[in-house]
Amino acid sequence: MRDDADRGFDSLAMPDDCQRCLDAGADRYVAKPVKLSQLVATIETLLNRSMADSN
Template identity: 55%
Template structure:
């Protein structure tokens, strides 16, 4: 199940850069953007297998973005993994409640992230 397309949404380009390198080296195809609104447009125009969504972003945060994805029929089925620096149990639940499939806290543990990605596929 290689060559999965992953969309990384994070307002910090350094996070995107690091994740891109890590995931590309494992054979994933990566698209990225720094704004949730752009992410939704990308999802509507491309086939994306998994979204890695940063939950803390200016303008539209990850919670609102996941809600929008879930409420948009053409993209509502796309799996989303929430990525957040908020690592409290209630934060995890909050992410799952809005419709994330899984949750990974920052700083990202690569093995945990890959396991979350593989679990979805």
């Protein structure tokens, strides 16, 4: 994963929280309660992008 990658995790997610985090520079946003499938997909996306950036 890139050293400058930003992730957003929120425990009290409101409808506009995701967009505010993304607008502030987060790469992805995951709200609690975290769905395992969503977390795995997010991690895979970030790892794949990181591997592509390093090549």
